[in-house]
Amino acid sequence: MYREMNKWMLDDESADRLLSGTLHPDDAPPGFAQLTALLRAAGRPASPSPIDQQRIAAIVAAISAHDSQPADKAKTKAPRPSLLRRARVSALLVAGMLFGSAGLAMAGALPSAMQSVAATVLSKVGISVPSGHRANTVTGSQGTTPAPGPTRGPDPNGPAKFGLCNAFSQGQGGVNGNKNNSVAFTNLQQAAQAAGQSVQEFCKSATPGGKDSPAGHQSHGHGSKGKHNGQNALPPNGRARGHGRGNRR
Amino acid sequence: MSVGLQFESVLIAAQSGAEWAVAVLYRDLHPAVLRYLHAQEPREAEDLESETWLDVARSLSRFRGQEADFRKWVFAIARRRLIDFRRQSSRRRTQPTASETLAERMPPGDAEEDAMEGFATEAALARIATLPHDQAEVVLLRVVAGFSAQEVARIMGKRPGTVRVLQHRALARLARDIAKEPVTP
Numbered sequence: 001m002y003r004e005m006n007k008w009m010l011d012d013e014s015a016d017r018l019l020s021g022t023l024h025p026d027d028a029p030p031g032f033a034q035l036t037a038l039l040r041a042a043g044r045p046a047s048p049s050p051i052d053q054q055r056i057a058a059i060v061a062a063i064s065a066h067d068s069q070p071a072d073k074a075k076t077k078a079p080r081p082s083l084l085r086r087a088r089v090s091a092l093l094v095a096g097m098l099f100g101s102a103g104l105a106m107a108g109a110l111p112s113a114m115q116s117v118a119a120t121v122l123s124k125v126g127i128s129v130p131s132g133h134r135a136n137t138v139t140g141s142q143g144t145t146p147a148p149g150p151t152r153g154p155d156p157n158g159p160a161k162f163g164l165c166n167a168f169s170q171g172q173g174g175v176n177g178n179k180n181n182s183v184a185f186t187n188l189q190q191a192a193q194a195a196g197q198s199v200q201e202f203c204k205s206a207t208p209g210g211k212d213s214p215a216g217h218q219s220h221g222h223g224s225k226g227k228h229n230g231q232n233a234l235p236p237n238g239r240a241r242g243h244g245r246g247n248r249r
Numbered sequence: 250m251s252v253g254l255q256f257e258s259v260l261i262a263a264q265s266g267a268e269w270a271v272a273v274l275y276r277d278l279h280p281a282v283l284r285y286l287h288a289q290e291p292r293e294a295e296d297l298e299s300e301t302w303l304d305v306a307r308s309l310s311r312f313r314g315q316e317a318d319f320r321k322w323v324f325a326i327a328r329r330r331l332i333d334f335r336r337q338s339s340r341r342r343t344q345p346t347a348s349e350t351l352a353e354r355m356p357p358g359d360a361e362e363d364a365m366e367g368f369a370t371e372a373a374l375a376r377i378a379t380l381p382h383d384q385a386e387v388v389l390l391r392v393v394a395g396f397s398a399q400e401v402a403r404i405m406g407k408r409p410g411t412v413r414v415l416q417h418r419a420l421a422r423l424a425r426d427i428a429k430e431p432v433t434p
Contacts, residue, residue: 032424
């Protein structure tokens, strides 16, 4: 049985030669001579049929009809514009997110971790934005600029004086609570010291709205409206908030 | 038969609707396509071939490639038409071709001399058509269209190894069947 089956099996090369018509029946393996002749007959080139002009005309008409159908063309090319449109929309979204994030970063309005990353990234391309370490930046009226040093705070001689004093007098923590170590209160103490007064004496002259501040003195803070709780005496990012529970940096 | 070096310019002309170029492509491939279809569906071959060429015409403007690619493409379309037809036929539950019909297509008197000197092409194709569909298809694409096993695999969407297995089975079956036939003195 196995021998019978094996008898009709050819190797790949012989099978290829047989099927490609390059094997002559005389050279065929035993038992395959007739098959070789059969396959050669099947592969014999067909005599060229007379040109079927009608069919060729129909083919040409189909080509022309297909080319002149804009709807069909649009149908076949539909994926392209759709892909392009999708790519454009994606690009716009990405650009919007980038510019939006950059805008927020420049305004210092991102959460501090993101702000820090944004500052690092944007600094590589020459754009300066707040770093996210709040004590390191000062918000000015023209936007944000890097602060020169880590201990700069509200000016106790400026409009922030009332707020600072108010916060100092109401805040708790004192020396043991490290309240006095905050940048704002350190500045206040230094200003009082420079005036040869204690903080309480120095603060007596403070009035809401900073009316006692010297004319033309510019504050870095936004506390000129003189809110009584003193919180707005500080830059809007809230560093050294007036309750003075210590250095909040 | 092939168009040869001028294929590219002929193709461009045909894509623009030049009748002479369409005639060149048609004349080159029509006999083999028709024979391929006729061997498998003798009654429908003409219609299937017409549909094949109309499909070719509709998609010709998008075709890019060399002559060998064009041949593969046309045969792939012909094969799709054939498969569609068979699928529709099976839904309509038509009767398969009776064996008597096949016998009618065989030329009278299959003497050994005839076999050795050359089967009539029709008889040879009819014999191949008795194989299972996939085996017959492999043999026809290889013998009639002249494709390699790799090209047949690509047209049929099968692995080359599968095509080789199919062709081995087909050859073994044909050889065995021929050997079983009584030799006419």
